[in-house]
Amino acid sequence: GQQLNQSPQSMFIQEGEDVSMNCTSSSIFNTWLWYKQDPGEGPVLLIALYKAGELTSNGRLTAQFGITRKDSFLNISASIPSDVGIYFCAGQTVQGAQKLVFGQGTRLTINP
Amino acid sequence: EAGVAQSPRYKIIEKRQSVAFWCNPISGHATLYWYQQILGQGPKLLIQFQNNGVVDDSQLPKDRFSAERLKGVDSTLKIQPAKLEDSAVYLCASSLFIGQVSYNEQFFGPGTRLTVL
Numbered sequence: 297g298q299q300l301n302q303s304p305q306s307m308f309i310q311e312g313e314d315v316s317m318n319c320t321s322s323s324i325f326n327t328w329l330w331y332k333q334d335p336g337e338g339p340v341l342l343i344a345l346y347k348a349g350e351l352t353s354n355g356r357l358t359a360q361f362g363i364t365r366k367d368s369f370l371n372i373s374a375s376i377p378s379d380v381g382i383y384f385c386a387g388q389t390v391q392g393a394q395k396l397v398f399g400q401g402t403r404l405t406i407n408p
Numbered sequence: 409e410a411g412v413a414q415s416p417r418y419k420i421i422e423k424r425q426s427v428a429f430w431c432n433p434i435s436g437h438a439t440l441y442w443y444q445q446i447l448g449q450g451p452k453l454l455i456q457f458q459n460n461g462v463v464d465d466s467q468l469p470k471d472r473f474s475a476e477r478l479k480g481v482d483s484t485l486k487i488q489p490a491k492l493e494d495s496a497v498y499l500c501a502s503s504l505f506i507g508q509v510s511y512n513e514q515f516f517g518p519g520t521r522l523t524v525l
Contacts, residue, residue, distance in 0.1 A: 327512045338516030384450050388512050398450030
């Protein structure tokens with residue numbers, strides 16, 4: 297089945313630093329979504345991307361849908377303590393029931 | 409707007425026992441999903457409903473897992489009998505369905521953490 301390779305698996309940064317993470321796949325996706333999950337909670341949608349090349353911002357977060365439709369990245373600027381959590385990319389397949397496939401997650405830890 | 413509701417939040421059972429989880433989606437969301445999230449991994453889709461019909465259950469272990477959404481609103485997921493490897497968080501999500509399109513923006517509940525001893 298389709299697989300998403302998300303990197304890095306974990307990040308340890310200082311408060312105020314910028315963060316970048318990405319997702320790649322060997323398959324084409326027609327939608328990319330980025331979620332954040334806090335401990336004991338379900339994933340919360342951050343940004344949705346629907347068009348190749350699309351660049352979308354949500355506050356300090358910026359995400360892009362790669363031109364090849366096989367990758368996406370998420371940037372967080374000027375990180376703050378509440379950015380701590382696990383970030384997941386998810387891609388929707390082109391064919392079939394159009395289910396979401398999730399990456400393995402990037403765990404972000406911030407040192408104050 | 410109320411979010412996706414799930415219960416119970418936690419469940420501990422012994423292997424070979426049965427367990428059931430309940431989900432109530434966001435009002436008006438016709439598409440409902442059940443995911444399994446094993447520790448350290450991303451969610452994996454188990455089953456997708458469109459109203460009360462199954463759209464995709466290709467990754468549901470049908471010998472022990474079952475799910476229903478009889479009235480097209482809330483849903484239950486059952487495991488019978490449970491195995492040790494079923495220990496995971498079970499997430500329910502819902503999304504809008506308008507015309508022929510099930511919208512990709514899925515909204516998740518808090519999940520049920522299952523521990524099988």
